[in-house]
Amino acid sequence: MTRAINRNHLRELESEAIFIMREIAAQFERPVLLFSGGKDSIVLVHLAVKAFYPSRIPFPLLHIDTGHNFQETLDYRDVLVEKVGAKLYVGSVQDSINKGRAVEETGVGASRNKLQTITLLDTLEELKADAAIGGGRRDEEKARAKERFFSHRDAFGQWDPKNQRPELWNLFNGRKNVGEHFRVFPISNWTEMDVWQYILMENIEMPNLYYTHKRRVFQRDGVWLAEAPFMELKEGEEILELDVRCRTIGDISCTGLTLSNANNLEDIVKEVAASRITERGGRADDKRSEAAMEDRKKEGYF
Amino acid sequence: MDSKAYLDMSLLRFTTAGSVDDGKSTLIGRLLYDSKSIFEDQLSAITETSKRKGQVEVDLALLTDGLRAEREQGITIDVAYRYFATPKRKFIIADTPGHIQYTRNMVTGASTANLAIILVDARHGVLEQTLRHTYIAHLLNIPHVVFCINKMDLINYGQETYDEIKKELERLSQKLKLRDAHYIPISAKYGDNVVDESENMNWYQGTTLLHLLETIEINEDRNMNDGRFPVQYVIRPQQKDFIDYRGYAGRVASGIFRPGDKVKVYPSGLSTTIKAIDFYNEEIDEALPQQSVTIRLSDEIDISRGGMIVHEGNEPNLSTSFDADICWFNERPLDASKKYILRHTTNELKCMIKGVNFRTNINTYEKDFEDVTIRMNEIANITLTTAKPMYFDSYRKSRITGSIILIDEGTNETVAAGMIN
Numbered sequence: 001m002t003r004a005i006n007r008n009h010l011r012e013l014e015s016e017a018i019f020i021m022r023e024i025a026a027q028f029e030r031p032v033l034l035f036s037g038g039k040d041s042i043v044l045v046h047l048a049v050k051a052f053y054p055s056r057i058p059f060p061l062l063h064i065d066t067g068h069n070f071q072e073t074l075d076y077r078d079v080l081v082e083k084v085g086a087k088l089y090v091g092s093v094q095d096s097i098n099k100g101r102a103v104e105e106t107g108v109g110a111s112r113n114k115l116q117t118i119t120l121l122d123t124l125e126e127l128k129a130d131a132a133i134g135g136g137r138r139d140e141e142k143a144r145a146k147e148r149f150f151s152h153r154d155a156f157g158q159w160d161p162k163n164q165r166p167e168l169w170n171l172f173n174g175r176k177n178v179g180e181h182f183r184v185f186p187i188s189n190w191t192e193m194d195v196w197q198y199i200l201m202e203n204i205e206m207p208n209l210y211y212t213h214k215r216r217v218f219q220r221d222g223v224w225l226a227e228a229p230f231m232e233l234k235e236g237e238e239i240l241e242l243d244v245r246c247r248t249i250g251d252i253s254c255t256g257l258t259l260s261n262a263n264n265l266e267d268i269v270k271e272v273a274a275s276r277i278t279e280r281g282g283r284a285d286d287k288r289s290e291a292a293m294e295d296r297k298k299e300g301y302f
Numbered sequence: 303m304d305s306k307a308y309l310d311m312s313l314l315r316f317t318t319a320g321s322v323d324d325g326k327s328t329l330i331g332r333l334l335y336d337s338k339s340i341f342e343d344q345l346s347a348i349t350e351t352s353k354r355k356g357q358v359e360v361d362l363a364l365l366t367d368g369l370r371a372e373r374e375q376g377i378t379i380d381v382a383y384r385y386f387a388t389p390k391r392k393f394i395i396a397d398t399p400g401h402i403q404y405t406r407n408m409v410t411g412a413s414t415a416n417l418a419i420i421l422v423d424a425r426h427g428v429l430e431q432t433l434r435h436t437y438i439a440h441l442l443n444i445p446h447v448v449f450c451i452n453k454m455d456l457i458n459y460g461q462e463t464y465d466e467i468k469k470e471l472e473r474l475s476q477k478l479k480l481r482d483a484h485y486i487p488i489s490a491k492y493g494d495n496v497v498d499e500s501e502n503m504n505w506y507q508g509t510t511l512l513h514l515l516e517t518i519e520i521n522e523d524r525n526m527n528d529g530r531f532p533v534q535y536v537i538r539p540q541q542k543d544f545i546d547y548r549g550y551a552g553r554v555a556s557g558i559f560r561p562g563d564k565v566k567v568y569p570s571g572l573s574t575t576i577k578a579i580d581f582y583n584e585e586i587d588e589a590l591p592q593q594s595v596t597i598r599l600s601d602e603i604d605i606s607r608g609g610m611i612v613h614e615g616n617e618p619n620l621s622t623s624f625d626a627d628i629c630w631f632n633e634r635p636l637d638a639s640k641k642y643i644l645r646h647t648t649n650e651l652k653c654m655i656k657g658v659n660f661r662t663n664i665n666t667y668e669k670d671f672e673d674v675t676i677r678m679n680e681i682a683n684i685t686l687t688t689a690k691p692m693y694f695d696s697y698r699k700s701r702i703t704g705s706i707i708l709i710d711e712g713t714n715e716t717v718a719a720g721m722i723n
Binding site: 049 | 308309310311312313380381382383384385387391392394406407409410413414534535537538539541543544547551552553555580582583590592593594596607631643645646647648701702705706707709714715716719
């Protein structure tokens with residue numbers, strides 16, 4: 001039997017992403033891989049391992065820690081870093097607040113989501129990073145549909161959507177001036193379904209949060225959120241213990257949970273296939289306005 | 303869908319060009335909607351926006367126009383990428399604006415497409431923009447072109463008009479030597495022949511658009527003959543168990559590579575054989591076009607990024623000068639007195655523009671040999687000289703080893719894309 005790589009849509013997307021990973025390593029001096037503990041960044045790490053094997057991943061991971069993480073995410077992160085032998089940097093939103101670089105939102109619905117941008121830009125500058133690799137996908141949100149693989153950021157970390165560099169064929173232009181940097185998105189062309197099918201095909205170990213588990217939750221604006229010490233309840237909201245899982249993982253304050261009994265990857269793929277709501281439909285941070293993502297991205301968000 | 307079926311899905315990339323009037327957004331909306339790729343929260347968001355703007359019907363264009371400026375002005379400015387899947391295939395749509403001032407966006411979207419959909423309004427037949435969109439499909443050498451004769455509902459689904467338009471399009475396809483052209487009468491608005499067969503056009507015996515997209519043969523579009531492997535990155539672990547490992551990472555541009563193949567390495571021109579091909583922690587027996595792999599060679603030869611491994615006896619052109627068709631992307635016109643940075647596969651070189659041979663009017667296909675100032679969105683044929691010899695193929699032979707971009711040294715912007723003659 002011939003040992004060849006089988007050809008399907010996932011293998012093509014994988015080859016494209018590995019190509020991008022290698023371009024990053026070749027074109028930039030100090031790239032970092034933004035690791036959130038979510039499925040997209042887990043897939044990124046998996047692709048990076050495959051791209052450079054048997055060498056180790058030639059860039060460090062960077063986690064922007066809001067201080068409002070699920071403990072499971074942090075545990076998973078530490079095990080993964082150990083396994084792939086990568087260096088991990090953590091940028092802390094709490095530190096930014098303590099230093100007065102960021103001011104905490106208050107009241108019901110307060111979130112550290114927006115503050116992450118400040119910590120992210122500060123940390124990239126500290127590390128002198130010239131490229132930040134992200135798990136952003138064009139199908140996630142309409143402002144992202146126009147994002148490039150190699151997305152140029154000016155000296156202020158800002159994105160100018162109307163003046164993006166054209167990308168043709170396999171040719172990616174990562175040239176920049178001092179102080180500028182790039183955001184690079186190797187899985188731009190993947191959909192949520194592709195990500196899960198790929199995780200299934202590759203049998204990638206995932207944090208338990210993605211599988212069904214019992215959790216104390218409450219409902220707000222139609223979205224199930226996890227109970228946590230820093231989450232203030234509004235009048236009329238009550239805590240229930242339900243079988244839930246995460247469809248996307250962000251910080252606790254804005255991660256919507258799905259009522260689900262899926263306890264293996266096959267069931268998750270089936271659930272995603274049957275779903276009639278986008279994964280970001282559960283993200284409170286996107287509901288702020290129609291151009292919420294575009295505005296955050298211009299400022300330098302992930 | 304059975305749980306393993308997804309492992310047999312293939313990937314098709316296609317491009318659409320057009321303006322709001324063509325019904326392009328309606329067609330894409332129809333494909334997404336009828337293939338159930340639009341989610342409830344997306345649909346309710348655009349329904350609400352349409353109502354707020356006082357529109358009676360849901361404006362499916364709101365799905366594709368992602369930037370605030372686009373929504374405000376009601377136009378598509380940039381290339382938007384859209385995704386949908388059926389049990390047979392995953393599709394990537396490069397959705398581009400169709401107006402002449404966005405030629406560069408059309409060229410960008412077309413560069414990676416296996417197939418182009420060109421919309422023709424059944425009431426108007428072949429127009430200037432039809433000629434323009436078809437020319438771009440020809441220039442970028444898109445393997446398959448599908449002409450959708452749209453708005454058939456507005457001409458009472460009449461076969462005669464369709465036949466006339468089709469005849470004219472066939473002449474155009476022959477003139478431009480399109481490799482494979484298809485013609486489908488549709489109504490994007492009502493869904494005729496888009497996903498479901500039309501009940502209004504029994505005289506049409508062909509397939510629906512979606513069926514064509516799902517079944518069109520794309521494996522044969524790949525160049526399996528000319529072995530080209532641009533070296534992207536050298537993998538040298540220098541760690542325990544892999545002290546002597548030296549692998550050349552890259553993505554196969556064309557041809558099939560196998561262990562034992564006799565190869566020639568550029569720029570040195572030295573010959574050797576392939577010792578092994580690695581994909582992650584496995585040794586594989588063959589690497590096909592577009593696959594990202596790592597090649598190990600039998601002899602220690604000096605190669606770095608920008609080098610190329612090719613099959614011995616089937617070698618690329620080697621020269622410091624060549625002609626190319628370019629599309630100019632930048633607001634500042636081409637300046638022949640300047641040096642530009644040229645990027646070709648993983649290689650980067652300095653280049654000069656020796657001369658502009660002619661400019662092509664993409665609406666009329668006329669060549670202008672007199673006024674050769676090349677401005678944004680214009681197509682021209684130029685002669686380039688590179689500082690070092692370049693190893694390349696013609697774009698017609700290989701889209702990857704036959705394509706270049708030019709970068710302005712001062713601003714770092716990508717100012718042009720080129721297809722080598």
